[in-house]
Amino acid sequence: MLVHCVEFKKTFQALFQKADQWRFHGDEDDTLIQDADYLSWFAVLKANASHSGAVSWRRSASLRKGDPVFACGSPFGSLCSDLFNGTVSRGIISNLAGEDNTLILTDARCLPGTEGGGLFAMEDDSLHLVGVIVSPFGWKANEWIGLTLVCSVHSILRNVVQCSDLQDSLQDVWLHPAETQKFHAGQYLDVCLVDSGQQWGSGVLVTSDLILTCRHVVNGKSTVALKFHHGDRVLDSVGDVLFSTKGSSPYDVAVVRSRDSMVDVVVPQMAHEFNTGEPVLVVGYGGLGRSCGPSLTCGILSKAISHQHLTIMLQTTCAVQAGASGGAVVRASTGELLGIVSSNTRDLSSQVTYPHLNFCIPVSVLQGPLLHFSRQGDLKSFDVLNAADESVKRVWRLQGTHSKL
Template sequence: MHIQNKIMEQAQDPPAPYLQMCTILACPRNAEGKTEGTTSGILIDPCQGLVLTHASLLYPLHEHFSPELLRNLENHGSSLVGTKLFKYHVDIEVTLPNMSLVDGGANKLVSNSDKSLYTVLSSSTAESVKSVGQYHGRVKLVFEAKRLKDVIRKLLPKDQWQFEQDDNGSLSIAENKKEIKKNEYFYYTLLPCFVLIKLTDYHPTHNSLIFRDAKDNKVGDPVEICATPFGSMSPEVFLNSCSRGIISKIAGPGRVLMMTDARCVPGCEGGGLFFVHKNKRYLSGMMIATLCWRNSEWVGLSLACAISELVGSLRKHALVDSHISPTAGMLDKGYATKIKTMLSMAVSISVGANWGSGIILDQHRGIYLTCSHVLKGVEYQKNVIVQNEASDEKTQSSIVFRSVPGRQFDVAVVQSEVTVHDTPGWEKHIVFEYAEPVEGEVVFVVGYGIFRHSFGRVPMVNRGIVSKVNSVNGVPIMVQTTCAVHAGVSGGGVFNIHGQLVAMVICNSRDTASGASYPHVNMCIPIATLAPTLNKYLQTGDETVLQVLSTKNKQIKQLWSMGTEDYCSIMSRM
């Protein structure tokens, strides 16, 4: 009972900004059949009763669009205030947390002094007071964020990316493909678009949101998504659920597009992405896509648009004014420094049209560690190009060592023809620090996943934990993590919270029957196991010491082949 009371005392009301997070339902009144759209949203201006959400709310309603809607978006960047949006009247219902149940409210179900199950069950008001409040609204404006549109067209081309999963079992294969193609057109067209809703029966309240300027967002920043999984399906259960992660990638002019590894599921589009610092939450962005496939492979990351970009776009199209509060430098300097160190140790390694990632072993001499399969197809020793985020310069490199395909360690060492200290902008030296992997510890994967170096010099960062360490005769041989790992990350580093190198990424897992990949289940080589050999080479320069990494071991090979004979195929997946 003492333990139970201790847990109860720790329960807190939701943070004030989350009381302005909501879910939205849009349903045509006179349309044939039941068609409705649903998303999360933000009560962006509680004084005027204005709600902002993503245009995924409109995806299921595209059959009911007025012909002028898409035309006006294309020509003017907005639906134009006062123009007809739909063929039929569309009912809009917005669900927000019930303010009367928040700290100090008169209708609290359970007092702070007695939160036992008996009290809840015996309360006469337990079923009469709902945890949510519902309001009616109307669509005031549909508008696009121009800079978001530009970066999406460049970075996420329609022929390679998909943002919704469509499958209609009632249609033939040909009809289903045609339907999917038509739907994808609307999804992609509306991806950089947003919807402003005016609540018609909402009483003005205080604004608790503090906006964060896009220029202050950085890769590695801790963030929290507050949104409603599955939208309006069951808001009393799912309303304003939270998930945490980090900003994995930032792209575009004005740092408009963000990728995060925080959990986000359908219905969370339109939800808030918050920067979290010292228990305060600053609205950094709005979620725009929760399901992302690239070339038919699930990415496992979610997309968000910087909130300052949306406010700027709103000011162009409507009379909406919101205060932007910069928070530059608020992130713990120690944490920020460690993230910066991790980023500085990553390099992009290109072989023709293909690329992978690498880890700096010796910055001064330009020596890098990567995967052997990253160098697949190299015809000449010097046909390897190395770049890192601190420089635009491309340096040709030679292969010092490359393990034989099919051996237990998929490892290669390359060295630049021009030493790093001769290249302007690169630091003189980075200390090669490593640590033993520990199951359950927080780790970061750093590499050039999905996008090669030419799409933004800063590599992608994803956070997770070490889910398992596999050993042979007491020696760590394989590290598994829950970080999202994508094509291009092979050879990238896995770092612990102290900034120490723990492992090198080899591949993620894949279902050989369906071809589907699982980014959050991946395999890496422990650096502590390679370190004695690598350090001996760095100290002596003797390339022959690296040959030990090509020795055969039946147990290790069986572990890495995962009980199959197709070891080479596994090594080349990334």
């Protein structure tokens, strides 16, 4: 049988607007309207061969951003099923939307052919099915977002039961899994949406009212709109741009003060060392962040570049999309702030975006000016960011106007 997951389609249509040029297929045609129809249908198959046991599953309503997950599918399975069947990828829940989290985004990397595969959450050393992979690829305009689109298995089963005459006992099995404890993802800093009217991105709260973001996010404006997501609450405020680096500075940084002080803010601990290969998270408003609050993606610190004993650039493998600029780069084990996201990588000649290679400004560059400003209240504390020498500019040269990237 074929079953239509109404909740998934409704959420999909609300989040992915045609004006944003979303697409979830490999060709260049603009078929978002058809995507909403096609991607919300699922097939129920009966296998000829019997298999022992059944897959344990859980409601996606219990998922939280940052929960570890495994994706299992068969990339290129029609070509070489013996080589690719049951391939596993690991990641975290990046964002959630809809009734009972019917729509899931994960940074677990999937390839063509994994559609219909399972997304599994780990609990008590056991894997539980939480979703079905809908699309391993997604683009916003011409930017590959590097996230996998998933539909809640609970939403699918609920629609199967509603459109069939399954026995009551089977309905209980399909719609009421054994109760399980919820994951409790760690809390990593407070980030906010920063909107200048023409540009928007992310910001990291370093005090109850002071926010770090990127120069290109504030876009030369003296005031910006701020939006904070605290659980189910959304708080709006206005921010005054106190400082923004010059266009000649290699550091794409701005400092904003919120007119409303945020209570219970998680003041970040600044990192003092950067260990290549260590697990990190990016917390920002890329992906579905603008609609659903900050997204999380995981990866490793792939490179830390130093000049005169000062770390001046970080690179990570976390998936970073438009809107994540100014977001927090966090040490996964402790929650320490490593830096803020400046940009991902885009080849201007081929118009290809690479979300898993991004450039970040380390806190080693920002901590001194912030500390001096907090003590003296003098905005000249940040002038040092405009005074970087030519060696630092060479490290950041790919962000120049004449760069290929």
